[in-house]
Amino acid sequence: MNVIDVASLRAAALAAALLVVPAIASANDTARADSAAQLFARAGVVPVEAAKPYRALNPGASIVKIGTWRSNVALRLGRPSAVLEDGTWLYRNFAVDESRAHGTLVVQFDHGDVSQMSLVSPSVETAMLTTPASAKGQKLVASKSSARP
Numbered sequence: 001m002n003v004i005d006v007a008s009l010r011a012a013a014l015a016a017a018l019l020v021v022p023a024i025a026s027a028n029d030t031a032r033a034d035s036a037a038q039l040f041a042r043a044g045v046v047p048v049e050a051a052k053p054y055r056a057l058n059p060g061a062s063i064v065k066i067g068t069w070r071s072n073v074a075l076r077l078g079r080p081s082a083v084l085e086d087g088t089w090l091y092r093n094f095a096v097d098e099s100r101a102h103g104t105l106v107v108q109f110d111h112g113d114v115s116q117m118s119l120v121s122p123s124v125e126t127a128m129l130t131t132p133a134s135a136k137g138q139k140l141v142a143s144k145s146s147a148r149p
Contacts, residue, residue, distance in 0.1 A: 040101035044121035051094065051105055051117060053077060064107070068114045073107060080107070084128060094119060 040046045050065040053076065062076050073089070074080075080089035087109055094105035096119060104125040108116040120128070 034099050034101075036096040037100040040096075040099075040103070040119065040121065044124045046096060046101050046119045048096070048105065048117040048119050051077065051091075051107070064114060064117075066114050066117070070109055070112050070114075073114060077105075077107075082129060085132075088128075090125060090128070092125075 036046050050063050052063045064073050064076050068076075077091055081092040081104070082090040084090070089107040089109075091105040091107070093102075095102040101119060103119045103121050106116075106118050106120050106125075106128070107114055
């Protein structure tokens with residue numbers, strides 16, 4: 001009959017705990033650090049500071065950021081997946097570096113330069129593609145409704 005003494009049992013439990021702790025800490029750090037994915041899941045939109053193609057020979061020269069000319073965006077990122085009526089370019093299959101946030105890159109222009117970039121979810125992209133340009137500029141007013149019995 002095999003007998004396991006208490007000291008061996010404690011040592012085994014301690015070893016198992018030491019193996020599990022780094023995995024738990026790593027999962028918590030990843031969850032905390034991935035604020036982009038959390039915002040993306042909650043709002044469907046994440047502001048983007050810069051964008052680059054997946055594989056670039058010279059990554060520094062391939063970056064698109066606020067102020068980049070429209071022609072340079074086309075050279076660096078290629079042809080957009082879709083172009084909205086207001087001139088906004090959409091690029092599908094982009095992701096935030098070191099994040100689970102993945103969606104469509106939206107590049108907006110003002111006077112030929114990039115003025116704003118964001119990553120949007122598929123549902124936001126669909127809304128952008130299906131909303132007529134005339135409805136996008138509308139200003140809506142909300143008022144408190146009367147209480148109904």
